[in-house]
Amino acid sequence: MHYEWMALGAAICWALGSLISAPASAHLGAFAFTRWRMACASLMLWSVALISGSWQSLPVDQLWLLALSGVIGILIGDTALFASMNRLGPRRAGVLFATHALFSALLAYLFLGEKIWGWTLLGSGLLVTGVMSAILFGKRSAEQHHWESSSHQLGIGIGLGLLSALCQAVSTLMLKPLMETDIDAIAASAVRMSTALICHLALLWLGFKVARVYLPLNGKVLAMVAFNAFLSMGVGMTLILQALKQGDAGIVAMLSSVSPVVVLPLLWLVYKRRPALGAWLGAALTVAGTVLILKH
Template sequence: MGYEWLALAAAFLWAISSLISVHPARHLGPFSYSRWRMGCTAVMLTAMAAMIGGWGTVNASHILPMVLSGFIGIFIGDTALFACMNRMGPRQAGLLFSCHALFSAILGYWIFSETWQLAELIGALLVFSGVVTAIFFGRKGASNNDWEALHGKLAIGLSLGLLAALCQALGGIIAKPVMQTDVSPIAASAIRMITAFAAHSLFWLSGAKLAKSQQPITAKIFSITALNGFIAMAVGMTLILYALQQGNVGMVALLSSTTPIMVLPLLWLITKQRPNKYAWFGAILAVIGTGLIVS
């Protein structure tokens, strides 16, 4: 499977996970939810890496970059994303998070001198335009629901979403050189998750109010959180690392930024509100752009 399809598969898994995250993230709070999610995922990936012999591919030079990637991209980035989602809902948070493609493309060109062919560039512009159109204008004509409502100040929500996007881009940039070696993506992903969970645990042990659960965790909330961790992080994020082994940072980030497009039909199923013409137009642009890229 080419890196393009790996990135698209990750985007689809992230779309599913973003929707099933809404209830547990609001129940526990962003820090507590991320801590439980990272803990479950770290256990899963550690076991998976051991079963396939992935730990034998890791050497000392891989550890620090992956620790930094995990701290910035997951501990800070993921927590900021869920805090944004709690304030703005999954669709609007998705728009802001999709900016990580732009950040990644700029950083990839600046650091790795990555260039795109004409067809890829046209496709990239269509995908990004489609994502922005579908999400930014997708709310017009739709009735309000709890997942669309703004909770708190808009400026804080915007800042959190852009911080999440920037951290996601930086996490990919830092991981890229390691992923060009023979390291197992599953073992590399496990290092990132262990780092994020350790950082969350230290923050919780500090007694900080933000780290505490807003409500007690229940068996149902734990099950949803563990499932989300498996879908989005154990599988989705590992697919991104596989994609980084083959493709450039900007293109992988661009294709994975189609998550907001994939959220639209899923939201339609859940809220029973059909996306408007802007959403469909944006989706068509993104599909055409993606076709140009993967072909």
């Protein structure tokens, strides 16, 4: 599979995961939800790595880099994303998280020397514009679902969403040189996930109030957490790491940022509300941009 399709596959996984995770995150709280999600994902990833023997590809002298990437991208980034989602809802948090494509392209240019020119640059511009338009202008005035309502914590939510995007960009770009070696993507994901989980558990054991569970975990919530862990952290993040083996970090980030557009038809399917005209226009720009990137 080409790296472009891996990045798009990750975007789909994240879109499905964000839709599923919103009720569970609100139930448990951002920290507790992320902790349980990482525990499920770590168990899944290490099981595959141990059974397949791919753990042997892990370079001992580079484990610190994987661990640091996990702390930045998962511990800080994911927790900030779901804290933002709890304040803004999945749509608005999604558009803020989508800015990780811009952060990634800029950082890849500054530190990795990657450049985006010609039709690929035009496609990237259309894609980012489409994603932003679909979210910013995709809401109908009659929509009153609690995920879409205004929040008195709007400023905090925006800050957390941008922080999650920056952490996502930094953590993946850190791994670009390492992923070009023979390291296995699933084993690498397992190390990153386990490191972030240990840090989360430390916060809980040290008695930080923010790390406590809002409401007790039940079977329904656990099922949502486990499914989200499989989709977003297990499949999605592994696809991103595998894509980094083959392609430019900036392009991978651009294509993986379309998840907010994928969320729109999913919300339509679940809540039976047709997206507004802005959502359709944004989706059209996103598709056009994606096609240009894939063709060039």
